[in-house]
Amino acid sequence: MRHLISAGFGIIGAVVLAGIAINRGEPVNSMWLVVASVCIYIFAYRVYASWIAVTVMALDDNRATPAERLRNGHDYEPTNKWIVFGHHFAAIAGPGPLVGPTLAAQFGYLPGTLWIIIGAVLGGCVQDFVILFCSIRRDGKSLGQMAREEIGRVGGFTALVTVLLIMIILLAVVALVVVNALKGSPWGTFTIAATMPIAVFMGLYLRYFRPGKVLEISVIGFGLVIGSIFAGEWVAQSAVWAPWFTLSGVTLALCVIVYGFAASALPVWLLLAPRDYLSTFVKLGVVIMLGIGILFVQPQLQMPALTRFIDGTGPVFAGNVFPFCFITIACGAISGFHSLISSGTTPKMIARESHALPVGYGSMLLESFVAIMAIISACVLDPGVYFAVNSPAGVVGATAEAAVQTISAWGFPVTAAQMAALAKSVGEETLFYRTGGAPSLALGMAHIFSKSGGGERLLAFWYHFAIMFEALFILTIIDAGTRVGRFMLQDLMGHFYKPLGRTSWMPGVVGSSAAVVLAWGFFLYQGVIDPLGGINSLWPLFGIANQLLAIIALCLCTTVLVKMNGAKYIWIPLLPMAWLVTVTFTSALMKIFSAQPRIGFISAAEGLEKLAVQTDATRTLIFNNYLDAFLCGLFLVLVSTILIDSVRQWIGLLNGSRQPRSTETPFVQSTLTPEEI
Amino acid sequence: MKTLRLFTSVVLAILRELADQNAYDRHLKIHACPNSPEEYRRFQSVHFKAKYQRAKCC
Numbered sequence: 001m002r003h004l005i006s007a008g009f010g011i012i013g014a015v016v017l018a019g020i021a022i023n024r025g026e027p028v029n030s031m032w033l034v035v036a037s038v039c040i041y042i043f044a045y046r047v048y049a050s051w052i053a054v055t056v057m058a059l060d061d062n063r064a065t066p067a068e069r070l071r072n073g074h075d076y077e078p079t080n081k082w083i084v085f086g087h088h089f090a091a092i093a094g095p096g097p098l099v100g101p102t103l104a105a106q107f108g109y110l111p112g113t114l115w116i117i118i119g120a121v122l123g124g125c126v127q128d129f130v131i132l133f134c135s136i137r138r139d140g141k142s143l144g145q146m147a148r149e150e151i152g153r154v155g156g157f158t159a160l161v162t163v164l165l166i167m168i169i170l171l172a173v174v175a176l177v178v179v180n181a182l183k184g185s186p187w188g189t190f191t192i193a194a195t196m197p198i199a200v201f202m203g204l205y206l207r208y209f210r211p212g213k214v215l216e217i218s219v220i221g222f223g224l225v226i227g228s229i230f231a232g233e234w235v236a237q238s239a240v241w242a243p244w245f246t247l248s249g250v251t252l253a254l255c256v257i258v259y260g261f262a263a264s265a266l267p268v269w270l271l272l273a274p275r276d277y278l279s280t281f282v283k284l285g286v287v288i289m290l291g292i293g294i295l296f297v298q299p300q301l302q303m304p305a306l307t308r309f310i311d312g313t314g315p316v317f318a319g320n321v322f323p324f325c326f327i328t329i330a331c332g333a334i335s336g337f338h339s340l341i342s343s344g345t346t347p348k349m350i351a352r353e354s355h356a357l358p359v360g361y362g363s364m365l366l367e368s369f370v371a372i373m374a375i376i377s378a379c380v381l382d383p384g385v386y387f388a389v390n391s392p393a394g395v396v397g398a399t400a401e402a403a404v405q406t407i408s409a410w411g412f413p414v415t416a417a418q419m420a421a422l423a424k425s426v427g428e429e430t431l432f433y434r435t436g437g438a439p440s441l442a443l444g445m446a447h448i449f450s451k452s453g454g455g456e457r458l459l460a461f462w463y464h465f466a467i468m469f470e471a472l473f474i475l476t477i478i479d480a481g482t483r484v485g486r487f488m489l490q491d492l493m494g495h496f497y498k499p500l501g502r503t504s505w506m507p508g509v510v511g512s513s514a515a516v517v518l519a520w521g522f523f524l525y526q527g528v529i530d531p532l533g534g535i536n537s538l539w540p541l542f543g544i545a546n547q548l549l550a551i552i553a554l555c556l557c558t559t560v561l562v563k564m565n566g567a568k569y570i571w572i573p574l575l576p577m578a579w580l581v582t583v584t585f586t587s588a589l590m591k592i593f594s595a596q597p598r599i600g601f602i603s604a605a606e607g608l609e610k611l612a613v614q615t616d617a618t619r620t621l622i623f624n625n626y627l628d629a630f631l632c633g634l635f636l637v638l639v640s641t642i643l644i645d646s647v648r649q650w651i652g653l654l655n656g657s658r659q660p661r662s663t664e665t666p667f668v669q670s671t672l673t674p675e676e677i
Numbered sequence: 678m679k680t681l682r683l684f685t686s687v688v689l690a691i692l693r694e695l696a697d698q699n700a701y702d703r704h705l706k707i708h709a710c711p712n713s714p715e716e717y718r719r720f721q722s723v724h725f726k727a728k729y730q731r732a733k734c735c
Contacts, residue, residue, distance in 0.1 A: 073707040075727060079694070086691030096735040163732070170735050211717030214696035268725040269718075280695050330735075337734050344731045480733045487730050546735065 006046040013039030017117070020305070021110060028301045030294055030376040033109070037117050037372045041365045044121040049129065049361040056561065056569045057133050059353040064670040066140040067349055076140070078351035078677050081358060088346045089363040090280050092128070092338050093287065095174055095438075095474050096331025096546075097371040102437035102444075103539060104328045105378035105386065106316040108306040111325045112375050119326070119333025120368035123576030127550060129360035130557040130573060131339045135347035136356060137664045143343045143553060147642070149663045150559045151649060155642045159552050162638050163340065164488045165631070166545040168516070170337075171260070171481045172523030173542045174474045176534050179252045179524070180436035181471060186245035187236040187427050187464055189252070192471045193245070194228035195275065196259075202274035214277055221278045225472075229464050236427055249528040256478065257521040263479030264486055264513040272479050279473035286445075286469045290373050293448040303379035303386065308410065315391035315407075316435070317536045318598035323587040326579075327543030332371020334576060336549025338364065339556075351677040352670075377444030378437075384414025385422060385431075389440045392533030393433050403432055425456065426463035435533035442466035485516035526624045529617065532598065537628055540591055544632060547584045548639040551577055555646040562653050563660040570650075581643070588636050592629045601629035700724055 016036040053059050067078040104112040135141055148156025182188045202221045235241045263271050312320035350356060387407045396403040400416040407414050423431045446462035489512045494501015500508045527534025557573035594600030597607040605625035608618050652658030693699050704720045
């Protein structure tokens with residue numbers, strides 16, 4: 001009976017997905033996407049994931065997990081599976097599954113939707129699940145430690161350097177999303193600026209007045225943030241205050257850089273931790289609200305299934321649907337970064353091995369559904385509006401009239417009056433050239449929320465609520481990421497000069513914080529001054545880096561499965577890995593060598609070199625393009641090193657020239673009682 | 678009604694975990710001491726040091 005129900009979900013999901021993919025020329029309701037994705041997720045979880053759990057990994061609940069064996073009340077603690085599920089999902093859900101699908105909506109809703117569903121089921125969920133399993137069987141070790149032990153020293157070191165580089169690009173690109181969302185917006189800038197004193201107040205409240213009452217102060221903090229959204233409207237309309245909060249992209253970038261440095265060097269309890277609590281709760285709340293909103297409103301998709309931009313001429317970012325759709329959407333389908341979480345805190349909390357299935361595979365399915373909601377939010381917008389918001393001036397023209405003319409000529413009619421009315425209704429001066437995805441996502445979400453309750457008069461509130469939500473947790477990633485980058489750098493530098501490795505040595509702390517901030521700040525500044533909007537160069541770079549990290553994680557999964565079962569189940573991680581190798585290597589080579597200046601970094605630099613007049617800005621752009629090309633090449637070299645090392649190892653293991661050496665911890669009988677978890 | 682109560686308790690437990698309140702309770706239990714500003718500061722210094730050395734996801 002169980003199999004029949006699972007098969008039923010699979011058939012319904014496949015039929016609905018095929019219907020969406022094949023039928024053209026009639027309006028599609030967003031519920032089709034919801035039904036297709038949910039049915040396929042249920043089928044994949046009940047059939048594919050369960051089969052991997054039972055047959056391939058042989059999860060054993062009699063085997064004591066690290067949480068039980070190494071229990072210390074701090075990081076190692078057996079925890080209820082639904083609590084671990086919530087914890088793990090909150091840790092993996094970042095801005096990626098929201099921004100990536102929004103940007104990829106330029107190809108139409110179909111490519112992104114197919115990639116999110118299929119990529120998650122066969123790739124992302126498998127990666128998260130298997131890495132979590134590997135870490136549970138190895139005392140909760142990190143990806144870097146496992147790569148070093150399973151693949152070799154080269155693999156471990158390469159993973160560390162790759163993670164640091166990815167972190168720098170990630171911080172730059174998410175900072176750029178915030179800067180583009182806030183530039184010229186006094187309402188949004190005030191709201192986000194207000195979250196900083198609110199976070200400090202929360203930190204002081206917890207430290208001195210009501211120690212440990214995090215939920216209590218988070219409710220108060222949330223109330224204050226909502227108050228700041230209303231106050232933001234007043235600020236935007238004030239002749240005195242509005243100019244103070246109407247900032248250019250460059251000024252905002254400098255503010256974010258200074259903020260990143262301060263947050264990295266200040267005590268964690270004062271700013272970072274309270275902000276982290278607030279952003280986690282707001283994030284989860286908004287995701288649930290968006291899900292309910294979509295179910296309630298059931299909006300029609302306005303974007304066609306496929307747009308003309310699958311040919312690579314898209315204004316949001318340049319590049320064909322293959323391979324660029326698959327690196328633009330990372331976190332909603334497969335994200336290498338998740339492997340760091342699956343081998344971080346989570347394996348130390350798992351009480352029973354079987355819990356790895358809902359936590360590892362299930363959480364990623366939910367993340368994938370968040371990405372589906374993001375693509376729905378982007379595609380319910382009028383396509384003309386979507387392209388007007390997301391296209392940089394360098395592509396569509398520097399005036400509103402030029403922009404609407406260009407976009408309408410593409411077959412997506414939009415007028416300057418329509419854009420002006422929309423901007424007015426959300427309390428903004430203009431919505432043109434708001435690249436980065438966040439403003440168009442906020443518009444889509446505001447559209448859904450206002451239809452759920454409050455109507456058009458609350459559109460401005462919901463728009464700024466959505467901007468606040470996105471900026472709040474992006475800034476949390478910036479401050480936490482800068483701090484983590486600082487620790488990684490200190491770890492590396494400590495090999496050369498011992499005091500630099502000490503996290504309590506102030507010159508080391510300040511120096512390494514400054515180095516990390518300057519590194520991502522450089523790429524952020526590069527994105528802000530880029531006439532093509534910055535996202536065109538930085539988001540693909542981030543996507544490539546993130547997917548290359550997924551290749552490293554899948555190399556590890558393959559090595560472990562080969563050691564466990566020989567070649568029998570090697571296809572499980574090899575299938576998504578082969579696809580990712582194809583996609584990332586193709587896109588990386590295109591980003592370096594393509595003859596089209598909007599795609600290839602080198603041709604863009606060469607095109608600029610040919611200009612008759614060379615200003616400082618032109619020379620900076622030329623340097624930046626060469627640097628991006630170098631970085632892209634470096635990523636390829638790093639990952640090729642691990643890939644070659646891994647393939648040599650697999651061949652050796654399979655032909656018997658190399659003995660499989662297990663690094664699993666020996667079996668210990670579990671004595672946990674059901675009451676304990 | 679029982680299911681609703683169970684669901685609410687799980688949601689609250691997740692929120693407490695995300696708020697580090699469960700971790701703080703365990704800290705108090707292990708060290709056998711009552712809640713106080715000094716103890717919470719001690720907990721923060723140990724817990725945050727480990728928590729914010731790990732990467733946050735994109």
